[in-house]
Amino acid sequence: MKGLVDQMHLQPHREVFSQMSLGAVVIQKALSPDAVSTARERLEQDSFTPIFLAHRGRYAVRRHLDAPELLPALRRLASFVVDDRLSLLDACCLRLQRGDYALRRDDLATRPHVDGRVYELTADVSQGSSGEAQVVYTRGGSSFFVAPQLSGSVTIVERHASVERYDRYLNHAMRDRRVHRIRAWFARPNVEETEPPPFVHTRTQG
Amino acid sequence: MPGDGWVDEDRIGKALLASRLRRSKPFGHVVIDEAVPPDTCQRLVEAVAEEPAGRMVDEIYELLATEEPLSHPDLLAFQQALEAALRPGVEAAIEATAGPLQLRGYRFAEGHYLLPHADADGDAQRQLGVVVYLAASDDLVGGDLELFDTVPGPPVDPFDFARTMSAGAIAARPGRLVLLDVGPKCLHQVREVERGSRVSLSGWFRREETA
Numbered sequence: 001m002k003g004l005v006d007q008m009h010l011q012p013h014r015e016v017f018s019q020m021s022l023g024a025v026v027i028q029k030a031l032s033p034d035a036v037s038t039a040r041e042r043l044e045q046d047s048f049t050p051i052f053l054a055h056r057g058r059y060a061v062r063r064h065l066d067a068p069e070l071l072p073a074l075r076r077l078a079s080f081v082v083d084d085r086l087s088l089l090d091a092c093c094l095r096l097q098r099g100d101y102a103l104r105r106d107d108l109a110t111r112p113h114v115d116g117r118v119y120e121l122t123a124d125v126s127q128g129s130s131g132e133a134q135v136v137y138t139r140g141g142s143s144f145f146v147a148p149q150l151s152g153s154v155t156i157v158e159r160h161a162s163v164e165r166y167d168r169y170l171n172h173a174m175r176d177r178r179v180h181r182i183r184a185w186f187a188r189p190n191v192e193e194t195e196p197p198p199f200v201h202t203r204t205q206g
Numbered sequence: 207m208p209g210d211g212w213v214d215e216d217r218i219g220k221a222l223l224a225s226r227l228r229r230s231k232p233f234g235h236v237v238i239d240e241a242v243p244p245d246t247c248q249r250l251v252e253a254v255a256e257e258p259a260g261r262m263v264d265e266i267y268e269l270l271a272t273e274e275p276l277s278h279p280d281l282l283a284f285q286q287a288l289e290a291a292l293r294p295g296v297e298a299a300i301e302a303t304a305g306p307l308q309l310r311g312y313r314f315a316e317g318h319y320l321l322p323h324a325d326a327d328g329d330a331q332r333q334l335g336v337v338v339y340l341a342a343s344d345d346l347v348g349g350d351l352e353l354f355d356t357v358p359g360p361p362v363d364p365f366d367f368a369r370t371m372s373a374g375a376i377a378a379r380p381g382r383l384v385l386l387d388v389g390p391k392c393l394h395q396v397r398e399v400e401r402g403s404r405v406s407l408s409g410w411f412r413r414e415e416t417a
Contacts, residue, residue, distance in 0.1 A: 054322035054354050054370035054393055099398070101321060103265060105366070136265070166265045171317045172400045 001073035003035025007080055014081050023082060023119075023158040024137060024145040030077065030154035031123060039070055039125040040180050043093050056109065057102035057167070065091040070123075071184060074154070078121050078186050081156050086119060086186035094167070096133060096179040102167040104138065111159070112185045118159040123182040126151045133179050134168045149179055159185075212287035214241055218383065219295060227299040227385060232355035232373040234299070234387030241383035246284070247340045251405050253280040254311035254340065266321040269396075272311035281407070285309050288338070289411075296334055296385070296411055304333055309409035314349050316403070320396035322354060324365060325388045331415065335386035337408040339378045346402035350375035351384060354393040364390035378404040 005027065017023040031039070048060035065071070071091055079086045089112045094102070112118065122135055126149065133149040139162050147155040157163070170179065218241050227234045242250075257272040276282055289307035296304045314320075325332050337351065353376070357369040370393060376384055386392060388410065 052370070053367060054372075054395070055324070055365065055367060103321070109366075138265075168265075169268075169319060169321060169398075171268075171319065171398055173317060 001035070001069050003032035003038070004073050004077060005030045010077065010080055014083060017081050017156070018083060022139070022144065022160065022163070023156070025081065025156055026147050026150070027077075027081070027154045027156070028150055029152050031125065031152045033152065036125045036152050037127075039067070039123075039182070040127065042067070043095075043125070043180060043182075048093075048095050053106070055103070056106035057100070059100045059102055059167070060095040062093045065093050065182065065184075067091070067182070070182070074121055074123060074182070074184055075186060077154065078119055078156055078184075082119055082158070084188060087189045089114060089118065089185040089187055091182065091184035094179075094181045094183060096167065096170055096181070098170050098172055098174045098176070100167075101169040104164040104166045107165045111165075114187060116187060119186045120157050120159050120165070121182075121184045121186065122147065122155040122157075123184075124149060124151050124153045124155075125180045125182060126178065127180075128177060130174060130177065130179075132168065132174055133170050135181075136166050136168060138164045138166070210283070210287065211243065212246055212284045213291050213383075214243065215291040217241055218291045227387065232353055233389065233392045234385075235353065235376075236385040237376055238383040238385075239379065240381050242338055242340070242381045244381060247380045249280055250284055250407065251341045253278040254313070254405055254407070257281065257311055259311065259313070266323050267319065269318045269320065270313040270315065274308075274310055276309060276311070281309070281311070284407070288336070292336070292385075292411075299385075300333055300411075302333065302413075304411040305331070305413040307336060307409060307411050309336065309338075309407045312406050312408060314396060314399045314404050314406075316399055316401060319398040322352075322370070322393050322395040324390050324392050324394075325386070325410065326365075326390055326392065329412075331412045332388045332410040333413055334411045335384075335388055335392075335408070336410065337384040337386070337406055339380050339382045339384075339404065339406050341380050341405040342378045343402035343404070346378070346404055347400040348397045349378045349399040349402075349404045350397045351378070352376075352395050352397055354395075356391050356393055367393075378406065 135147040137145040359366040
């Protein structure tokens, strides 16, 4: 896919990720401005579902996102950074505006619940960046990683069961700006993929 | 020091008797206006300003708060007087012995908020919430205390709900005292202050920990 950062630029992030006890990186300018606007325009072609549960969050969402070009590209990016072969579990797009938020309780209710290591990727396809609306990851109630709201950035965080996430409240300083976040979850496939054997004889009928 | 004019004990006592705190909707709460005289409010605002304080940011809030516990003599005297004035009514309402009242000073300035939460979540010692509004700037927009009605969700988590609906808001009026029940369904928030600022003292009657 065009507009996605190349592996040479991802290499430093891969090294940083590998050295962390709990991997978490923000890759700035992972998506070109054109890729960001194209993704956002496509997302806006379908309707978002408004969510309001005061104790969990307020936002609009498209669940079980199907983006046949972008998601495979993000899967390849995530696989490279975490240095593992990953498969897509699920994806959604959040749209937040002034007054919106998503708390840890919402994360608990909406994230995929699977055994094993899960990697959460957040691609920011907003029209602009702000000093607000950070994505905060916590462990044991304390934050250990804060991702800024940067258009074109991709954040990858290793999710253990003890890791929780919240999307910070967007206050009135956001004015009429909107934040668009594609959020995708990846994991190792259940069945290990292997290289084919050196000699494969394919029998065909007829 | 009850009787020294820190609070209007007569107004608080009568209101409490009539309040039926536990039967109000969407959950137990009482609003008592003019519970604290204007000159006392002003004196307490000055005391809050002299307390050590700092900006606090977390998942559900961004605000300015004084350190715990209170240390200014005026704040300590007020806390003691308010506790004494409230205790009979509070103990009748909660049908239990109330622990000490522990207040803290808060200043909500532009962009500050406290998102929806139930005070019981994470602190089982809290018995009853108390808010005293001391000052609100003339240009204040926001900063109301909003209460939510709830429809229960799955029974596995008493703090989760299938639906939540706004059930009205209480303005931050100086001198106003608000008592809030504590429980999983007692969902409330302080709406974002979009302009101006407001100062309050708030906290809880907290049952004393047993060894």
